[in-house]
Amino acid sequence: MYLNEGERIDQLYADDIQIIQSTNVFSFSLDAVMLANFPAIPKRGKIVDLCAGNGAVGLFVSRKTKAPIYQVELQEKLADMAKRSIQLNHLDEQMTVYTMDLKDSLTKIKGDSVDLLLCNPPYFKTSETGIKNPNPHLAIARHEIHTNLDEVIHTSSKLLKTNGRIAMVHRPDRFLDIIESMRRHRIAPKRIQFVYPKAGKEANILLIEGIKDGKLDGFKVSPPLITYDQEGNYNPETRKMLYGE
Numbered sequence: 001m002y003l004n005e006g007e008r009i010d011q012l013y014a015d016d017i018q019i020i021q022s023t024n025v026f027s028f029s030l031d032a033v034m035l036a037n038f039p040a041i042p043k044r045g046k047i048v049d050l051c052a053g054n055g056a057v058g059l060f061v062s063r064k065t066k067a068p069i070y071q072v073e074l075q076e077k078l079a080d081m082a083k084r085s086i087q088l089n090h091l092d093e094q095m096t097v098y099t100m101d102l103k104d105s106l107t108k109i110k111g112d113s114v115d116l117l118l119c120n121p122p123y124f125k126t127s128e129t130g131i132k133n134p135n136p137h138l139a140i141a142r143h144e145i146h147t148n149l150d151e152v153i154h155t156s157s158k159l160l161k162t163n164g165r166i167a168m169v170h171r172p173d174r175f176l177d178i179i180e181s182m183r184r185h186r187i188a189p190k191r192i193q194f195v196y197p198k199a200g201k202e203a204n205i206l207l208i209e210g211i212k213d214g215k216l217d218g219f220k221v222s223p224p225l226i227t228y229d230q231e232g233n234y235n236p237e238t239r240k241m242l243y244g245e
Contacts, residue, residue, distance in 0.1 A: 007081070009088070014244035015063045018088050019056060020081045028056035030227065030238070031169045031205060034195060035120055036060035037241050038207045039167035042067055045115030048159055050102050050152060055082030055095075057118050062091055067115070071097045072105045102155050114159045117166045121152045149174060150181045157185040160212040165190075172206045188214035193222035198230065 003009070006024040011017065012033065021027045036057050041047075041064040049058035052071035059082075062069055073079040079099040086095045098108050149170075156166045166187060170178060172194060182189050187210040195205035203224075227238050234242065 002084075012060060012242065014240065014242055015060050017059050017063065018085065019054065019059055020085045020088065021054065022081065025054075025077050025081070028054060032056040032120055033060060033241050034205065034207060034225070035118060035167060035169040038169070038193065039116060039118075039165060039209055041065045042115045046070070046109075046113055048072065048105075048109060048114045048117045050105070050117060050119040050156065051121045052079075052082060052097070053120065054078050055085050055097065057120055058082075058095060059085055059089065059091070061118070062089070062094055066094070069095045070109055071095065072102050072109075073097065073099060074101050075099075102152065105155060106158060109159055111158050112161050114161060115164050117156045117160055117164065119152055119156065119166065119168045121149065121168065121170065149177055150184075153178070153181040153187065154185050157187055157212055160187075162213045164212050165209060166212070167207070167209045170206050170208065172203045175206055175208075178206075178208055182210045183216075187212050188216050189219060190214060191220045191222060193225055195225045195227060197227050199226055 003020065004022070007020055007022045009018050010021050012019065019028065041061050043065055045067050047058070047061065047065065047067050047069045049069060049071040052058060052073040055071055058069045058071045071082055073082060076099055079097050082097045086092060086097065098105065100108070153166075160166060168178070179189050189208060189210045191209045193207040194203040195207065196203050225237060226235055229235055
């Protein structure tokens, strides 16, 4: 397995997954690990990972299922890293990466066919006065430059089968936008979980799950997830996601 300049191989011990990373292009964060552990993963069917980046979320769920996993990533460098990580973990028969704009994903993935759709989309709205990351790869990953929240949810709805589920990680300040967009595109919000860096701090991550054409009742709020203790060490739940302990 070859590595390009600036790349390294990291490991998620909990799922025995190796992943090619690069601080110059992209490295997965705790958001991806939490998203991979948030929904129930179907043993069969079809799973799609939109805005896949270097493939982290799809790779992390691969050990929990025999279902085929399709990843969609716009940036060629990130998609190439994802493809090589798939080879590194001998997952070629289970996982496929499509290097394309998510708007075009229905040219490769049949509509109304997906059982679970996972997405770690760009978080930040783009405006003319907004400050973006000077690194173009990170700017595209973090800011709504090539897509936006409503487009992500609209595309997800087209891909999902009836009663298929979407699980997304985002920022708490976009919560109302997410709910509004889901309902506009036939997705019933079903469960949320707020993640807090420490006890007593404001939430900094939001996990949300919805069902296509689901009933609008039965919405649940999961117990809060607190990442670190007061000494700055991972709390047991976070540590288990990372190390399986």
